[in-house]
Amino acid sequence: MSEEHYLELCENPVQFEHASSVNNVFFDEANKQVFAVRSGGATGVVVKGPDDKSSVAFRMDDKGEVKCIKFSIGNKILAVQRTSKSVVFPDKRSLKLLKSQSINVNWYQYCPETAVILLSTTVQGNILQPFAFRSGTMSKMSKFEIELPVVPKPAKLSLSERDIAMATIYGQLHVMYLKHHSRTANSTSAEVVLYHLPREGACKKSHVLKLNTTGKFALNIVDNLVVVHHQSSQTSLIFDIKLKEPDCAVNTHQPVLPARSIHPYRIPLSGPAVVPSQPPVPCQLYSSSWSVFQPDIIISASEGYLWYLQVKLPPTVNLLQDKGKLMDFLLRRRDCKMVILSVCSQSTRGVLPVVATVFDKLNQVYKEYLEAEQSYTVAMESGPSRGSAAQKRPVRTQAVIDQSDMYTHVLSSFTERKGVSHKFIIAVLMEYIRSLNQFQITVQHYLYELVIKTLVQHNLFYMLHQFLQYHVLSDSKPLACLLLSLESTYPPAHQLSLDMLKRLSTANDEIVEVLLSKQQVLGALRFIRSVGGHDNVSARKFLDAARQTGDQMLFYTVFRSFQQRNQRLRGSPGFNPGEHCEEHVVHFKQLFGEQALMKPSTV
Amino acid sequence: MASGMQEKQYTPSLLSFFIYNPTFGPREGEEEKKILFYHPSEVEKNEKIRNVGLCEAIVQFTRTFCPTKPAKSLHTQKNRQFFFEPEDNFWIVMKPNKDGKPPTIEYQEEEILDTVYGAVVRQCYSMYKLFNGTFGRAMEAGGVELLTQKLEKFFYRYLQTLHLQSCDLLDVFGGISFFPLDKMTYLKIQSFVNKVEESLSLIKYTAFLYNDQLIWSGLEQDDMRILYKYLTTSLFPRHSEPELAGRDSPLRPEVAGNLLHYGRFLTGPTNLKDPEAKFRFPKIFVSTGDGYEELHLIVYKLTREFCEQLDGLVGPQLTLLASDICEQFTINRRISGPEKEPQFKFIYFNHMNLAEKSTIHMRKTASVCLTSVHPDLMKILGDINCDFARVDEDEEIIVKAMTDYWVVGKKSDQRELYVILNQKNANLIEVNEEVKRLCATQDCFTTLKTVTSVFNRRLFFS
Secondary structure, three states: OOOHHOEEEOOEEOOOOOOOOEEEEEEOOOOOOEEEEHHHOOOEEEEOOOOHHHHHHHHHHOOOOOEEEEEEEEEEEEEEEEEEEEEEEOOOOOOOOOOOOOOOOOOEEOOOOOOOOEEOOOOOOOOOEEEEEEOOOOEEEOEEOOOOOOOOOOOOOOOOHHHHEEEOOOEEEEEEEEEEEOOOOOOOOEEEEEOOOOOOOOOOOEEEEEEEEEEEEEEEEEEOEEEEEEEEOEEEEEOOOOOOOOOOOOEEEEOOOEEOOOOEEEEEEOOOOOOOOOOOEEEOOOOOEEEOOOOOEEEEEEOEEEEEEEEOOHHHHHHOOOHHHHHHHOOOOOHHHHHHHHHHHHHHOHHHHHHHHHHHHHHHHHHHHHHHHHHHHHHHHOOOOOOOOOOOOOOOOOOOOOHHHHHHHHHHHHHOOOOOHHHHHHHHHHHHHHHHHHHOOOOOOOHHHHHHHHHHHOOOOOHHHHHOOOOOOOOOOOHHHHHHHHHOOOHHHHHHHHHHHHHHHHOOHHHHHHHHOOOHHHHHHHHHHHOOHHHOOHHHHHHHHHHHHOOHHHHHHHHHHHHHHHHHHOOOOOHHHHHOOOOHHHHHHHHHOHHHOOOOOOO | OOOOOOOOOOOOOEEEEEEHHHOOOOOOOOOOHHHEEEEOOOOHHHHHHHHHHHHHHHHHHHOOOOOOOOOEEOOOOOOEEEEEEOOOOEEEEEOOOOOOOOOOOOHHHHHHHHHHOOOOOOOOHHHHHHHHHHHHHHHHHHHHHHHHHHHHHHHHHHHOOHHOOOOHHHHHOOOEEOOOOOOOHHHHHHHHHHHHHHHHHOOOOOOOEEEEEEEOOOOOHHHHHHHHHHHHHHHHHHHHHHHOOOOOOOOOOOOOOOOOOOOOOOOOOOOOOOOOOOOOOOOEEOOOOOOOEEEHHHHHHOHHHHHHHHHHHHHHHHHHHHHHHHHEEEHHOOOOOOOOOOOOEEEEOOOOEEEEOOOOOEOOOOOOOOOOOOHHHHHHHHHHHHHHOOOOEEEEEEOOOOOOOOOOOOOHHHHHHHEEEEEOOOOOHHHHHHHHHHHHHOOOOOOOOOOOOEEEEEEEEO
16 A cells, blocks of 8 residues: 555655744745744744755744744845734844735735745635736736635625635646635535636636545645545645646646545654654644645644655556556656656557557657757857847756667667567567657667667568668668668578668668679679769779679789779789788789780870 | 350450360270369360360370370461360360461460469369369269269369460469568467467468459468469459449449448458348368378368357458558558659569569559560560570570560579560670669568579570
8 A cells, every 4th residue: 555655745844843832833935944932032943944954943033922923035134014004124124115005815825936925805805916026026917806606795704814825837827726616606526726827918717627636735746746635535636737638628627646644654753762763653634734835835833843844756556547647747757767667668568559559758858959959059050130129958857768768778678578578579669769750850870779779679671671671770881780780691682682771871881891792893893883982983993893703804804903993093914012902913923924904105 | 065054255355274084984885974174164075075085095105115204285377275184094185276276386485374374284183182182082982973063163163264365474483472561560460360360260271462462371482373373363352343333343342331341341241230141151271281192171161150250250350450551552662662663663572471473564553464575575584494494403584586676584592583675775794784773672571682692694686
């Protein structure tokens, strides 16, 4: 069962003195700092930030109960609120009113990440007015209405601060509304309604997350997933707003995975009073003393812990049977690479259509990255002058699984796996190549090599021949050489290899070598002539080969042919010393006599 | 034997066709036992025995000259006989009829007939083997009795479809015409075939064809070669002729009660929904990788569930693929330009992959194989082919035919190309140039642009 917990609390929580009658605890969402204020500050204020370095401790005079306490960014200014209408800055500072708006506000929410404040207005509280702060200015954004499940009569405040949260999901600011079920509105279960709040333009209802249950909920955002904690069942659900649900209305989402609780967490007992052998105490999850903050923070004030919530990907693999959906889900996660590769490996134990789907999903992302990379390169080459906005280099996320990843982690071990039929191995390899081709990704040579190796291992030469015939294995010099090496086991490989070299049209030297090695000296000579390389070719190489055949007439023909060439190029039939043909000249004289040598023609 | 057989009009060009095994009746008076099959069956017993005896004697006699290569054919003034020993001591003999024409004594013609008919006899055996396995297998299973039954059953029908008059160089090659296809569509077909084979594990091998051109074969080359022959010259024409004629074929998809896709079975049931449907498929025999004579049996003996599954799986996807391929076909057409009569016609064959391409032959049908050139020219082609077969080296032969046609034969590595040019006043150099150009432009998908584009040149004028 523990394998199934796909959510966990981080291992290194921020620890602080737990809340008590003498210690008040505050949390600042902007700086993510926890303030432990002992005795109104008189016996100390300890500020703990997300990392150890940002811890600060100080004392201040106890001037009454602290209602709220915060640092400015960079811990420069401390602000303390003791009454509902005043804020004290311990350093003396002058304040200036920049801008004011006059609205009746029920409550507000602030999103530090995007610097947007959301105000609840009107009697029912369901007209929300957002403002955006940017470089010292405050701009009003278009207001919008949250649809209430029932409109109360007479009108009264019906939208609670607790049911609204703001967070960035996939780079877009969303307002999340926890819509409780209502008997009168005939809704059977609660849902989370997401409103997309763009920088410009109207706010629109964008997604509905079906919770399929009722009760008390809390929301977090982790790795662009909406996490909904359900207190009474002590479980959580996750939603991915980018996952398309085939059997749901547009933008209505069911949980990606079945509800599971957060992975059990044990609090390590520490301090001088603790015996080292004492086991850690299990922490009560989903406790009513938990406070949840956006995006991914859970604080237990009574125990003195601040955790970041995390998604564990490996358990999702077994919980999500639909491998296509699983891939869609994983490809959008942050630390997905190894999990995805393990899914690929796993899927090669499954059936082909699934393998195909997995590969296609993978290569879709891979292709998008390659394209972005390419257009970036093009933009860089054409200079920064074109296009005002400087293009950013595309980030290679973990979801980009390239051919070498697949080769190293999945395919090479797969082809060696015992007990798999070679038919299936080849089918999987071809499926990967098919998928790459479908996305117009150039297939790397080592994949072809793997295919050929597998085919050769099982004597499937006719299959190999057909693949080459249809150019499924693209032409390349290494591939041609590989084919050449197969000639002894499969003679037609010779023809295939030569054809490939010819098609490449950059491999004339190789063709000559191949022909010479087969003692086809005349063929080599005619070939090099036909491609116009005769003038630069090494005479010695040809003469060596011709002599090796033991065919004297052949040697004569080749020798004379080069003499004619020399005559044409240099006006003399003799060989240059640099051509190292002396021994062949001697040999020629021995065979045919001095008089058979071509005489320099008189110009 | 088989005296109950009715009078049947056999193809005029086949005088007799018989199979015998001399070891089956070595003693005098038992000669009849040697004869396993004799066509025409109505021939008198003694004549059968005489003919078989003659063949036996000739083979025996010629063996003394060359024990490893027994006689292949016998030319007499009146007729000609072809011998083939496919398995130890089993002999197939074919005697074509001159059909009343005076015997031709030209050297050329005899040459081509030998290679062509020699190939036809071998094909007869391969075809038998495809559907029945080897003779030896039948002997093991049920002795001479079973073998004669099988031979009777098979050749009685098969010989009727043998049209000796339309056999030519292509029968010698026994090639396969491949359908040119882009890589992506090809990979999709691969993927499709693999998925079908995976989900229906009863399927051992798949071959994929478009019209009568091969795209993919999971079978080994030699098996595919004969199966291809069967499909393209027998099964497909039989099914497509009623369709082309627009006649109401019993195999129309509507009848099968399935309008969603256009897949259907050419062998086996025509309508899966029909409760009376018979699920019978022909058996074929193919060789396996291990054990050279060990033949394995694929039985297309399928249950109703299997057929329905296959139909459901293959049909819809196949329709999609077919439209992809058709698109490709149209593109190919467009590239090859408007359909005007080209200045040349050619036959191309590659021994390595058996790829063949012919612009000389029109559509093959069950009854005739139409060629668009004069038989004399075809004979010249055959002659050149014989010449090529004699030597190992690359060669080129240019022939000026009587009718002002030029015939060019090229052999390079394992490829052969035959071109017939219709240029009246062209000289040798021009013809040579023309062929060079053709080689450069015609990408027979297995490229004619051969590497060793050099030939020892010989000239013939006839």
